[in-house]
Amino acid sequence: MKYFINILGLSFFLVFISACKTPVATEKKQQTSTIKQSKEFEEAFYAATKARILENFEEAQKLYAECIKINPNSDAALYELSKLRIQTKNFKEALDLIKKAIKIDDSNIWYKITYAEVLSKMGDFAGSADVYEEITKRNPERVDYYYDWANTLLMAQKLNDAIKVYNKIESLIGITEEVSLQKEKIFLNIRKYDAAIDEIKKLSDNSPNDFRYLGMLAELYMATKKTDEAKTIYEKIITVDPNNGMALISLAEYYFQTDKEKSNDYLRKSFACVDLEIDIKMKILLDMYSMSEKDISLKNQAFELAEIMAKSHPDDPKSYSILGDFYYRDKNLNKAKENFEQVIKLDSSKYVVWEQLLIIYSEQNDFANMAEKSKIAMELFPIQPLPCFFNGIANIQLKEYTKAISALNTGKSFVVDNDKLLAEFYSNLGEAYNKTKQYKESDEYYEKSLVKNSNNTFVLNNYSYYLSLRGENLDKALEMAEKATKLSPNEGTFEDTFGWVYYKKGDFENAEKWIKKAMDNGGKNDASVVEHYGDILFKLKKVNEALDMWIKAKSLGEGSEFLNQKIELKKLIE
Numbered sequence: 001m002k003y004f005i006n007i008l009g010l011s012f013f014l015v016f017i018s019a020c021k022t023p024v025a026t027e028k029k030q031q032t033s034t035i036k037q038s039k040e041f042e043e044a045f046y047a048a049t050k051a052r053i054l055e056n057f058e059e060a061q062k063l064y065a066e067c068i069k070i071n072p073n074s075d076a077a078l079y080e081l082s083k084l085r086i087q088t089k090n091f092k093e094a095l096d097l098i099k100k101a102i103k104i105d106d107s108n109i110w111y112k113i114t115y116a117e118v119l120s121k122m123g124d125f126a127g128s129a130d131v132y133e134e135i136t137k138r139n140p141e142r143v144d145y146y147y148d149w150a151n152t153l154l155m156a157q158k159l160n161d162a163i164k165v166y167n168k169i170e171s172l173i174g175i176t177e178e179v180s181l182q183k184e185k186i187f188l189n190i191r192k193y194d195a196a197i198d199e200i201k202k203l204s205d206n207s208p209n210d211f212r213y214l215g216m217l218a219e220l221y222m223a224t225k226k227t228d229e230a231k232t233i234y235e236k237i238i239t240v241d242p243n244n245g246m247a248l249i250s251l252a253e254y255y256f257q258t259d260k261e262k263s264n265d266y267l268r269k270s271f272a273c274v275d276l277e278i279d280i281k282m283k284i285l286l287d288m289y290s291m292s293e294k295d296i297s298l299k300n301q302a303f304e305l306a307e308i309m310a311k312s313h314p315d316d317p318k319s320y321s322i323l324g325d326f327y328y329r330d331k332n333l334n335k336a337k338e339n340f341e342q343v344i345k346l347d348s349s350k351y352v353v354w355e356q357l358l359i360i361y362s363e364q365n366d367f368a369n370m371a372e373k374s375k376i377a378m379e380l381f382p383i384q385p386l387p388c389f390f391n392g393i394a395n396i397q398l399k400e401y402t403k404a405i406s407a408l409n410t411g412k413s414f415v416v417d418n419d420k421l422l423a424e425f426y427s428n429l430g431e432a433y434n435k436t437k438q439y440k441e442s443d444e445y446y447e448k449s450l451v452k453n454s455n456n457t458f459v460l461n462n463y464s465y466y467l468s469l470r471g472e473n474l475d476k477a478l479e480m481a482e483k484a485t486k487l488s489p490n491e492g493t494f495e496d497t498f499g500w501v502y503y504k505k506g507d508f509e510n511a512e513k514w515i516k517k518a519m520d521n522g523g524k525n526d527a528s529v530v531e532h533y534g535d536i537l538f539k540l541k542k543v544n545e546a547l548d549m550w551i552k553a554k555s556l557g558e559g560s561e562f563l564n565q566k567i568e569l570k571k572l573i574e
Contacts, residue, residue: 044070045077048080060084061085078097079108079111079114082094082098082101082118085097091121102115109139112135113148116148116152125152125155129152133149136149143169146169150162154186159186163187166179166182184196196224197221201217204216211244218230218237222254230254231251246280248270249284251266252264267284271309278316281305282322285309285322306319317342317347321343324337337357349380355377358374358387361394367394367397368394370390371391374388374407378407378410385425388408389407389408389424391411392408396428396431401432401436402436405429405432405436408429411425412425419452423456427456430446430459439466442466463477464481464497465481468503478498478502484497492517493518495515495518496515496518496526499536503539509540515532516533527558530552530553531553533549547570554567
C-alpha cells in the first residue's frame with residue numbers, strides 16, 4: 001500500500017508539471033508578441049510624427065492609421081490622425097477619431113479642444129460651445145477658453161449666453177476695451193441700445209483720460225438719435241481738446257440743419273486740424289462738391305475748405321490733387337494747373353495727375369510746357385501712350401517735327417484696344433511726316449487713320465489739302481474734301497479746302513462757289529482763305545478783284561511766300 005501511494009504521488013506530481021508546462025509557454029509567447037507589437041507601434045508612431053513634422057502629411061496619415069491598426073486603443077494616434085483629417089477637411093472621420101480618443105482619455109484638454117474645433121468646422125457651433133463650457137469648468141483659470149466659448153456662442157447666435165460669458169471674463173480680468181466693445185456690438189445687434197450705451201460709459205469711466213471712448217459714446221448717442229447727449233459729449237471733448245478734429249466735425253454735423261454758420265465754423269476748425277486724417281477731410285469735400293449742384297453755397301464752401309486743408313497738409317499731394325480737381329471742374333485752368341504742378345513736385349508717381357496736367361496745357365495751347373512735361377512723363381511712365389501722344393502734338397506745334405515723329409512712333413506701340421486713340425496717333429504722324437516732306441510715309445499714316453476712323457473730318461480735310469498742294473491724286477482729294485464738308489457743314493476751313501481742290505483741278509467756277517462759302521463762314525479774317533479767293537478770281541480773269549483780295553490777305557497776316565510778288569506784279573505767281 002505504501003508503495004502504491006508513492007507511485008500515485010509521483011504520478012500526480014508529473015501530471016501537475018505537465019499541466020503547468022503549456023500555460024507557461026503560452027505566456028512567454030504572448031509576452032514576445034506584445035513586445036513585438038509595442039516595438040512596431042513605437043516605430044510607426046515615431047515615423048508618423050517625423051513625417052508630420054516634415055509636413056509630409058499624406059505619409060503621416062498613413063502611418064498614424066497603421067499605428068491604430070497595431071493598437072486601436074492608442075488615444076495619442078487617434079488624436080494625431082484626427083488633427084490631420086481636419087487639415088484635409090475630412091471632418092466626419094476627424095470627429096469619429098477624436099471621440100474615440102476622448103473615450104479612452106476623457107481628461108486630456110487637447111482632445112476636448114480638438115473636439116470643439118471639429119464641431120465648429122462642421123457648423124455645429126452650439127455643440128462646440130457645450131464642449132468649451134465643459135473645458136472652462138475644468139480649467140476656470142484659463143481666460144482664453146472663455147473667449148473661445150463666447151465666440152462659438154456668437155456663431156451659434158446665442159447672443160444672451162455670449163453676454164454672460166463676457167461678463168464672466170470681465171469678472172476675471174476687469175474692464176477691457178475688447179470685451180466692452182464686443183458686448184456693445186451684441187447689445188446693438190439685439191437692439192438693447194441703452195445697454196450698449198452703458199457699456200461704452202463704463203469703458204469711458206474706467207479710462208477718463210482716453211477721449212476715444214468719449215468719442216465712441218457720442219457717436220453711439222448720435223446713432224441712437226440721442227443728439228443732445230451727443231452734443232454735450234462733443235462739447236466736453238473740445239473744451240479739453242480744442243483741436244479734436246472728429247469732435248469738431250461731429251458738431252458741424254449736429255448744427256448742419258439748425259445753424260449753418262456755426263456748422264461751417266466747426267468745419268473750418270476741423271479742416272485746420274493737422275492731426276485729423278486727410279482722407280476724412282477729402283470724403284467730406286467730395287460729398288459736399290457732389291451736392292453743390294443743388295446748392296451753390298456748398299461749392300464755395302468746398303473750395304474754402306480745400307484751401308484750408310492744403311495749408312494744414314502742405315506736404316501731402318492729396319490736398320493739392322483734390323483742389324486742382326475742383327478748380328478744373330470749375331474751368332479755372334490756371335488754378336488747376338498750379339495745384340496739379342504742386343502734386344507732381346511732391347509725388348511724381350501719380351500718373352493720373354500728369355495726364356490731367358497735360359490736358360490742361362493742351363487746352364491752353366501751352367505747347368512749351370506740354371512738350372517739357374510730357375517728356376518727363378514719358379520717362380516716368382515708359383509704357384503709357386498718352387504722354388507720347390501729347391509730346392508729339394506739342395512738338396508739331398513747336399515745329400520740332402523729328403521729335404514729334406519719334407514720340408508718336410514710340411507711343412503708338414503701347415495703344416491697346418483703343419482704335420480712336422490709335423487713329424489720332426496715325427493722323428498726327430501723317431501731319432509730322434508731311435511737314436518733313438516725307439510724303440509717302442505721310443500718306444500711309446493718313447490712310448491708316450482713315451481705316452480706323454473713316455469719318456474723321458480733320459484727317460479728311462488735311463489729307464485732301466496736302467494732296468492738292470502737291471497736285472497729286474486730286475480725284476481722291478476732291479472726294480475726301482466733299483465728305484468733310486458734308487460731315488461738318490458750314491465749316492469754313494473745310495469749305496476752303498474743297499474750293500482749293502477744285503481750283504487745282506481747274507474747275508474755277510466751283511472753286512469760287514466754295515471759297516465764297518468759306519469766306520462767309522469765318523474766312524474773311526483768314527489770310528490763307530482770302531489769298532485763295534484772290535488766286536481763283538485771277539483765274540476767272542477778275543484781276544482787279546484778285547488784287548484787292550491779295551492786299552486784304554496781306555493786311556490780315558502771313559500769307560503764302562508768293563503773296564508780296566502777286567501784289568507787286570499784279571499777277572498770279574505759283
